[in-house]
Amino acid sequence: MTEKTLQEQEAIREKVRAGYSEIAETGALSCCSPATEPVSACCGGSADGLAQELGYDAVDLAALPEGANVGLSCGNPTALASLSEGETVVDLGSGGGLDVFLAAHKVGPTGRAIGVDMTPSMLTKARRNTVNFVQQTGLDNVEFRLGEIEHLPLPDNSADVITSNCVINLSPDKPQVYREVFRVLKPGGRLAISDLALLRPLPKTVEEMVAALVGCVAGASRMDDLRVMVTEAGFTDIELTPEPVFTEAQQASQGGLWNEIARHLPADLKPSDYVTSLNITAKKPA
Numbered sequence: 001m002t003e004k005t006l007q008e009q010e011a012i013r014e015k016v017r018a019g020y021s022e023i024a025e026t027g028a029l030s031c032c033s034p035a036t037e038p039v040s041a042c043c044g045g046s047a048d049g050l051a052q053e054l055g056y057d058a059v060d061l062a063a064l065p066e067g068a069n070v071g072l073s074c075g076n077p078t079a080l081a082s083l084s085e086g087e088t089v090v091d092l093g094s095g096g097g098l099d100v101f102l103a104a105h106k107v108g109p110t111g112r113a114i115g116v117d118m119t120p121s122m123l124t125k126a127r128r129n130t131v132n133f134v135q136q137t138g139l140d141n142v143e144f145r146l147g148e149i150e151h152l153p154l155p156d157n158s159a160d161v162i163t164s165n166c167v168i169n170l171s172p173d174k175p176q177v178y179r180e181v182f183r184v185l186k187p188g189g190r191l192a193i194s195d196l197a198l199l200r201p202l203p204k205t206v207e208e209m210v211a212a213l214v215g216c217v218a219g220a221s222r223m224d225d226l227r228v229m230v231t232e233a234g235f236t237d238i239e240l241t242p243e244p245v246f247t248e249a250q251q252a253s254q255g256g257l258w259n260e261i262a263r264h265l266p267a268d269l270k271p272s273d274y275v276t277s278l279n280i281t282a283k284k285p286a
């Protein structure tokens with residue numbers, strides 16, 4: 001784990017923000033990957049097809065405001081979180097609001113679901129979706145805040161659960177993200193993350209591809225490093241479970257980015273030999 005200077009970190013955030021601004025403004029592209037083909041080219045044929053492969057319920061998806069699912073997920077952290085009525089949930093890198101709206105249903109009118117995202121156009125999209133969500137459900141328990149997950153716009157000890165879906169890999173300072181999550185969770189609070197992780201180091205050419213960074217691959221950490229980050233932030237009951245549904249679907253679909261990455265790998269290896277989707281759960285001690 002080499003630390004990046006503040007300038008290097010900002011340069012990475014700028015590339016990531018530019019990539020997701022383009023996605024928010026031009027419509028969803030393919031599966032956590034700003035490739036050139038539309039989302040229908042991979043992972044079950046649509047954003048909802050991908051989500052169902054990841055374990056989302058078709059009925060829950062159909063009840064979402066149109067456009068909340070932008071097809072950028074790689075897991076199902078809301079299911080992992082086992083939410084209860086009345087809980088406060090914070091979703092890191094909330095995009096169009098998919099997991100925030102689903103969480104809002106689960107925590108109900110006495111709970112709260114808050115999305116944080118650093119890309120203004122993603123936030124605009126999510127806030128437009130909120131208007132429809134309130135009209136459709138009568139629930140007024142959703143909020144989206146502009147901010148970086150390394151500097152959460154939330155008070156100490158204020159959330160019961162923190163979720164995140166395919167986002168922390170994009171952060172240039174992941175140990176700081178886990179420290180922030182620990183600060184914001186209440187004692188006894190839980191972490192439920194879906195993300196991508198590396199199984200072996202990527203070739204330098206892939207590490208340096210902007211599309212592979214924005215596509216959630218080049219910035220991913222090794223599983224051992226993730227465990228150290230979560231432990232050093234103070235969490236207990238840490239579980240890292242590879243859940244390669246997403247990465248296998250990408251591999252099978254041979255989408256634009258994965259094809260491009262494959263061209264930089266030795267002939268006997270494929271992208272899913274390097275990267276896996278995984279779940280991370282942990283608790284802040286009570």
Ligand SMILES: C[S@@+](CC[C@H](N)C(=O)[O-])C[C@H]1O[C@@H](n2cnc3c(N)ncnc32)[C@H](O)[C@@H]1O
Nearest residue numbers: 020072073093094095117118119148149165170
């Ligand atoms: C791959 S998309 C996932 C969106 C959403 N979680 C989903 O599953 O549909 C990544 C999102 O994280 C946001 N993001 C990336 N890095 C971030 C950071 N350092 N702080 C806050 N948001 C970030 C991006 O703007 C984008 O909306």
